[in-house]
Amino acid sequence: MVATMTDTLHYQAGFGSELQTEALPGALPAHNSPQHCPYGLYAEQISGTAFTAPRHQNRRSWLYRIRPSVGQPCAEPYAQPRFTASLRPDTPPEPMRWDPPLIPATPVDFVDGLVTVAGNGSATLQHGFAIHWYACNQSMSERVFCNADAEMLIVPQHGALRVVTELGLLEVAPQEIVVIPRGIRFLLELTEDTARGYVCENFGAPFRLPDLGVIGANGLAAARDFLYPVAWFEDRTAPIQLITRYLGQLWQGVLQRSPFDVVAWHGNHAPYKYDLRRFNTLGSVSFDHPDPSIFLVLQAPSDTPGVDQIDFVVFPPRALVAQDTFRPPWFHRNVASEFMGLIHGRYDAKASGFVPGGASLHPCMTGHGPDAATVERALQADTHQTDYLTDTMAFMFETRLPMLLTDHALNGPQRQRNYLDCWADVRSRFAGPTHPQG
Template identity: 60%
Template sequence: MSSLVYQSGFCNDWATEALAGALPIGRNSPQRCAYGLYAEQLSGTAFTAPRADNRRSWLYRIRPSAAGLQAPELYEQASWSADFGSGPFSPEPMRWSPLAPPNAPTDFIDGIHTWAGNSSPADLSGVGIHLYAATADMHARYFYNADAEMLIVPQQGRLSAFTELGILEVAPCEILVIPRGIRFQMRLPDGHARGYLLENYGAPLRLPELGPMGSNGLANARDFQTPVAAYEDKDGAFELIARFGGALWRSAIDHSPLDVVAWHGTHAPYKYDLRHFNAMGSVSFDHPDPSIFTVLTSPSDTPGVANLDFVIFPPRILAMENTFRPPWFHRNVASEFMGLIQGVYDAKAEGFEPGGASLHNCMTPHGPDAQTFRHASELDTRQPQYLRETLAFMFETRRVIRPTPAALASPLRQRNYLACWDGLQRNFNPQQP
């Protein structure tokens, strides 16, 4: 493969080649491609989607994707599912401790554990939420997801994603988005990896509008990176795992599918360093809504209501005076699944650990625990407060998030989570304003 060089930008019409002249000029599908390559279009949205929303890429590859494949068979991976259970489930707040590393060598695909979700791939909306823990590279196997766009949030260990369109390495505090259909192989430079994975069944993720903020702030388009073309030309006995219709399917393939020599378009994997996020906030009073920390959004058919928002709570300075600075007590129409990448989340004193997770569903009350409430109530707000070495995130959806039976029964579930609010005593005194 060629050496790794990143391109910058978000949903531009990128163009890159690993061999000079492999990318045709002026036409997408010439009668004969250079170097004996095949032209193939990969469409991530409907052909007639508006130009600004259209995601497609032209690939110039050694073999077309249809070549060398055997008929697929079901691949049993018991912990990864699109079935989030049925019947009633409790609206109570839930929290889980971090996932332990597997005892046996386990690659990225086999290390995925479904934790929660809503809707289904067939509905073209909703999400699947997973945790992953892996200790081995993907050897002689490749993967693609026909059901969903994948948002990967590493918490421990780097990931090297060898994709059809090039290589992207991501570390904790960075994210990786792999669009529908992109084939890849995941390797672990550190020998282990743990983190969070979201399957987005709805519209592709994009940058949120900035509105009154103007042209700058939050995540900047120039900080998103896509890979340059890089290819494998290898024959052999390999397997291709597909996520299709909520199940996993395995096919034998006689060559590496990472054989794209050149490509151009808008349907491509990308990474983003969350430390580049330019946080906005109040400099007078009150705690802003968490939507002001949105990195990426998947819009729905209802304006202003997202299928999914990916929100972070990064290092920042709190300067609001005479204000309760942590997130207030609240009940939302949206449902929230949170994870912690590093440090301490400012609304929880203990129990919410890096690698852990929490779920607060629609209209379920939540907020700071008793210890955090007392500390924030007595804080000298004349002084700025510096939140350093912290990074939490939230998957926020318009639909109720259903925890899976495995998550509900997991020994990682903190059954005493509700007790964190027990110390919130009655302070009301009608005789003392």
């Protein structure tokens, strides 16, 4: 049966490293696919990139399992209309903000609790992304999920989760993230009564750590802080529902045995977790305001050098020391579209309205920045004193692609129709000469 919350979890560290682990001694064979595997296991490779991808970019793992994952049942459509690929091409170029989704009043698990907010691109063409909320009040029971379209980055905001995967077990709490690679079967168990958070589906190249360039060898997210599961298995023959995301649709079938029967594995195509509080934040120690790219945790590169398909950026607790500088995020417009979420506390650019579990969207070339109250406070601040931001944890999905919204995001009750009012009192401070009109 599926692991209980009292089981002890162990992890192995190192982002993208070639890892190996076995739940039974000697279960890993000396060669990838021997004629006879130890314990009568079957060898099965799962590849997350093309076979011929460069060695440093290649993602694949060899699994040694009790039964191979062949004989997948005939698929029938699974109805979950809120988890959708239907996006509005008439999305307006307007800043928007949303309240958190409500926890369901009836029993709902992770799959049925997904609600699509935004996206662009195509799962069919393996390009682009989709962003969702999840809100649920029960564990996935006798059902597993497999995303054949995308890698999934899950950001819990409320309620810890236990993630049961083919390659082992992970526990993830708010202010941590978990990434499930494309094609890995998993289920989510709640460790509390309710859970809520955000999900990013990445249809393109897998997330990776950014290069550090002139930063040097250290800074931002460290590879050793990314944790991977050790092998764990169950040998159970009982019907279990398999829900598959494929070509933007959901499909269902019934497996006659548990998919969590991998006794050993080695490779680097595997789920992992990361504690956002371990991010090594950089910033100016003299003057001026660095670009938000210094907060980059993970990037999914595009075909254009230096331009990512989607970035995952975090704004953690930090100290602001730059003098004679407007310290909050400055007013700006840029080519990227920015979807922000708040995990904990408050965000330093907004005095009110942006609450944990909520979200905002600032589309491509649409002006945005701190609200009027934050501007007033920042202009009066003594910048010769350090400003400690302690009660905060925000994040951003940033992309070069315009974000198309769902009808639910545009017209649902969570949308704050008065969001633009937060800038209404940003007044003119012009003190130059007045030129007559005409």
